[in-house]
Amino acid sequence: MKVSIVRGGGLAGLVTKTAVDADSLPPEEAEQLRAKVEEAGVFDLPSKLTTDSPQPDRFSYEVTVQDEGREHTITASEEALPDSVRDLVSYVKNVPGREDEVGPPDDLPSE
Amino acid sequence: MCGSFCLIAPPDVLVRIAEEGAPAERDSALRTLAKSVGLRAQRATVGSAMRELGVDAAELAFLAPTRDAFITVYDVGHGGDFALPGERRRGEDDPASPDPEVNEAYEGAEKTYEFYREVFDRDSIDGRGLEIVSSVHYGTEYDNAAWTGAQMIYGDGGGGMFITGGMTKALDVIAHELTHGITDFTANLQYRKQSGALNESFSDVFGSLVKQRVLGHSAADADWLIGEGIIAPALDGVALRSMKEPGTAHRFDRQPASMEDFMDLPDDDNPRNDHGGVHINSGIPNRAFYLAATEIGGNAWEQAGRIWYVTLTENLGPNSSFQEAAEATVRVAGELFEESGSEQNAVRGAWETVGVL
Numbered sequence: 001m002k003v004s005i006v007r008g009g010g011l012a013g014l015v016t017k018t019a020v021d022a023d024s025l026p027p028e029e030a031e032q033l034r035a036k037v038e039e040a041g042v043f044d045l046p047s048k049l050t051t052d053s054p055q056p057d058r059f060s061y062e063v064t065v066q067d068e069g070r071e072h073t074i075t076a077s078e079e080a081l082p083d084s085v086r087d088l089v090s091y092v093k094n095v096p097g098r099e100d101e102v103g104p105p106d107d108l109p110s111e
Numbered sequence: 112m113c114g115s116f117c118l119i120a121p122p123d124v125l126v127r128i129a130e131e132g133a134p135a136e137r138d139s140a141l142r143t144l145a146k147s148v149g150l151r152a153q154r155a156t157v158g159s160a161m162r163e164l165g166v167d168a169a170e171l172a173f174l175a176p177t178r179d180a181f182i183t184v185y186d187v188g189h190g191g192d193f194a195l196p197g198e199r200r201r202g203e204d205d206p207a208s209p210d211p212e213v214n215e216a217y218e219g220a221e222k223t224y225e226f227y228r229e230v231f232d233r234d235s236i237d238g239r240g241l242e243i244v245s246s247v248h249y250g251t252e253y254d255n256a257a258w259t260g261a262q263m264i265y266g267d268g269g270g271g272m273f274i275t276g277g278m279t280k281a282l283d284v285i286a287h288e289l290t291h292g293i294t295d296f297t298a299n300l301q302y303r304k305q306s307g308a309l310n311e312s313f314s315d316v317f318g319s320l321v322k323q324r325v326l327g328h329s330a331a332d333a334d335w336l337i338g339e340g341i342i343a344p345a346l347d348g349v350a351l352r353s354m355k356e357p358g359t360a361h362r363f364d365r366q367p368a369s370m371e372d373f374m375d376l377p378d379d380d381n382p383r384n385d386h387g388g389v390h391i392n393s394g395i396p397n398r399a400f401y402l403a404a405t406e407i408g409g410n411a412w413e414q415a416g417r418i419w420y421v422t423l424t425e426n427l428g429p430n431s432s433f434q435e436a437a438e439a440t441v442r443v444a445g446e447l448f449e450e451s452g453s454e455q456n457a458v459r460g461a462w463e464t465v466g467v468l
């Protein structure tokens with residue numbers, strides 16, 4: 001299972017990308033990652049969780065999960081982020097073994 | 112029916128009374144709703160009902176200005192939007208809190224309020240004494256601060272972009288965010304493409320002016336930086352943005368200084384595109400303000416600031432473009448000072464230099 005999170009906007013307007021592969025994690029962490037993805041129900045969420053009139057300086061997210069041939073991407077405004085997805089995002093952002101990048105808008109490559 | 116009962120009735124009950132009650136009851140229920148911090152801070156919970164009633168925050172603030180608890184700071188205890196506002200930590204006349212972030216958020220709101228009151232005779236964010244609610248310790252290592260449409264939220268920083276504790280340390284950042292609230296209540300510039308970049312720029316302009324006035328800096332003395340000293344070492348820079356020299360504040364700063372380098376990003380939901388580059392292209396109007404203010408001289412909030420304030424609050428609308436904003440500032444400069452006077456010439460020259468006029 002691979003999880004990648006792209007975050008943009010915020011007061012700084014910068015883009016961060018955080019990716020983690022369950023295969024590169026210790027078994028316990030890999031299990032926890034799966035549990036967080038399960039809890040967030042990522043594969044069952046609509047692909048857009050965005051608002052028509054975004055609040056200034058809030059973050060926006062793109063969360064992609066790949067698992068056993070399935071892949072699903074959701075884009076979400078921070079203010080519309082369900083708590084379970086927020087929890088997944090902060091888990092991935094802190095898990096040892098993740099890969100982090102930061103850059104200006106329109107600079108980080110898409111998948 | 113709606114005497115002391117309303118003081119303890121939950122918002123959904125009050126909304127029902129407002130919907131179904133007689134005119135006097137409706138009025139009383141609305142007043143109570145207006146006083147409720149819980150409602151203001153958690154507008155989403157009752158938002159749809161309020162929209163059905165056709166009531167907006169401006170109307171509520173007018174019904175019941177809450178001067179008794181004018182600036183208040185809460186601790187949301189690392190929760191998200193659904194936990195707002197959290198536990199009350201400081202209000203009017205309360206002593207300082209042991210938590211420095213509570214005090215910084217409080218004092219930043221107070222200084223921003225005083226700026227708008229004393230310089231532009233504006234009573235708070237809505238111009239009608241709206242209570243200013245802030246919550247600190249939002250989220251986990253949340254590298255951000257924002258105006259949600261109902262209140263301020265501040266994270267703790269420390270997530271890679273800002274120093275820990277940095278989100279409440281910069282007065283210009285606090286005033287930037289509160290100015291987003293003022294823009295909501297006035298021009299309501301849509302947060303996309305050029306109107307969104309203008310929305311960002313007005314927040315940087317007044318954020319910087321609040322700081323300049325507190326420091327007693329003239330246009331010539333000011334550093335024209337936004338968020339000086341609060342960015343993480345990894346960004347290898349001095350601040351978030353430079354109004355004087357857009358694109359030079361840190362290693363990822365790509366703000367253009369003129370229309371030649373305008374970045375036409377799409378307004379889609381892709382987080383890489385920042386609603387059509389609102390934090391990128393704001394560099395252009397930011398520099399126009401810097402050029403106008405330094406050309407006019409003296410304190411930037413006195414002449415240039417007034418021109419920009421009257422433009423924002425009386426002359427722009429949701430879809431205003433850079434060119435419309437530029438033309439409006441030139442017109443307003445002529446109305447406030449004199450046609451073809453030094454102020455108007457400075458404003459026109461500034462927009463010409465950045466390639467908008």
